[in-house]
Amino acid sequence: MCGAALQLFDGTMVQFCPICGRSYAQLSQHLRVYHKVVNVKERKLLLALESGRVKYREGKCSVPGCDKVTTRLDRHIQTHSELSKRARKDAIKRCKKDVILKQLSELRASDPAVPMASRLDLVELEDEPVPLDPEEEEEEAQCPKQLCRRAREEVANLNQQVDTLTTALRDVTRRYRSLKRKFRPSSSAQLTSVTKKLLSALDEPQEGQDTPQDTPQQTPQETTLRYPSPEPSTSQEASEHLPQYPEHVAALNELLEEYKRHQEGSDPSAKLLNNVASKIYRIKNFIGYMADGKTNLSSFLFLEDTQRVRSWVNFLRRAKITETTIQHYVKNAAQFVDYLSQTPPQTSRLSKKAMVSIQREIRTAIKSMRRKVVVHQVAVKTAKEGRLIPKAELLKCRSKARAAIPEILARLRETISSKDQWSFYGHMTAYLASIFGHRGGVYQNMTIEEVEGARKSSTGDSYLINIATHKTNQQFGAAQMSLTGEEYGWMTDFLSMRSLLTGGEEAKYFFFTSKPNFCRNLNAYFQEAWSSMGLTGTPTFTDIRTSISTHAKNTHTADDRHKVAQFMCHDTVTADRFYALNLDVSQATDHRRLFDMLLQGPESSPVKKTPTKKRKASKGSPVKSKSKKRKVDTKDSNEEAPDEEPTEYPQPGTSAESKPRTSSSKLSRRAVIQLSPLNLSPFRGSPKLQKAASLVSKAKRTLLKTTKSHQQ
Structure with a gap:
């Protein structure tokens, strides 16, 4: 009768007495007055047996043939997919009843001062078969009487029949579940059956009325043809039917344990162990969803249902899980399926074609939800705009924390209380976060060794702490904090009294607790x-980090902002995507003025640049070959030589005086050319000559610039 209370039409709750089986509205009074249950503990146990409020997590499974001992019976019983929901509820009731009877027997064995009035535990013990001692069994086996032999043979035959019937019951239960999935009763039929049960439980049928057996009932097939089975459409109904991982399948447990060891690696950190545990939890949910109502789970053929793979994402959305978390669920499932396809267990019967089909469906699900993930990220970033902390509030946090930390340390030295220790943790992290904007994991992972080994400046007025373990240490190395002598003195003062605090002697992390793990x-x-x-709001470390990134974007130049982002262990692209907020109203108004300025003034067209014409060299002149050589000589340099006027050399049989007088710039050019015979050298294969020629050409251009500036 565990948990068999009924509610009448007027709202009155009716409970059944676990001793006499009658229904009463005031069961506690009935036990005390009628059954004389004066012992308070005994009466509480009997009331718990009726209400069903029993702690039954730890114990042995009551399902025949299982006998598993676990610490979460409530979850384990739900994994028996071969049982119906009614059978699972009955198994839970049996577990609760066993717990109550055990507690009643323990109470009776303690010989309480107030005697017990109930005999439920004694009746159950009388009904249970008493096992024989080994000596008695040997005596019975050696008994020469014919009646004993017949009795032993009959007992063996009955045991064999019990085993056969148990196996047949399992097969029938599986067939019943498959038929129930095909022909589900409608909601109206369920309501009719529940109403008839309530009426039959409240009062007996009177004369002249038909009994429930005489009234014609519809078969499940007829009901299904008339009323289609409604599926759960609300998120509340979906959350009530979350998938349960089948823990009784050994092949799945071995595969997940092997996959867990593969993910953890040879030297896992605490953060990696936590991440792997979360990943295994998501994979178990996926397996439980795919295996719901399926049999022969060790063959992994239940994963071949591609239609169910497609509905996995919609099921998670009905369970009110955010889009980014759903993306983690699907990605973890994809990684597990890849691992399964590469190293399938011996019991797997999935073909290669089926594995490719499953992988394709999961990859398609990941691709289809990218847009919604981005929309969710934008919505989260928009929600952060209301939590932006002004600069004045951050400065106020620094000043008040600076004044409060010395007082807290002095009070902690006197009281050595956990309350002052947690207060120091809160004020110290608030002070550091308002300056550097690090993630909360940086402060959690800061060790005592890293604080004591801080690097001291040459002047002795500043210290540098390097925190090796944090989220982005692979990309940006250790997270750093530059502290003044006063700020570092707070930390050393706290470490000087850590041996007096609980867990301080064996502590590894600076912000330690009574346990060896981080806070x-x-x-x-x-x-x-x-x-x-006295500050407004209840921000988190992420809100502080977002505010500092936004202020850095709006205040600093590009170079200074890059330095701030590197010190915060992220780049500017990451800051713009996750931390730096969008423009506020005033900034967006300023940007709008830029668009208004586009339509002011007369129409204008872009200015076209006229190409410069180059002077053509006359035929037979060596200028063309010289220009080619100049391009070859200056190939190593990234600068282009300025355009030069063609230089005429005296022909054989003539002198330089017979030519007309040239300008000083031309004379300087001729002097450079005459001083650099490598420029006209035909030996262009040697790299040393080419390098020397490039140096000479640079010197020539420098001389030309100097000459022009001198002329001006």
């Missing part, structure tokens, strides 16, 4: 310190 509640302590300083 997981730093964000809560930070928010408490934020509110105690």
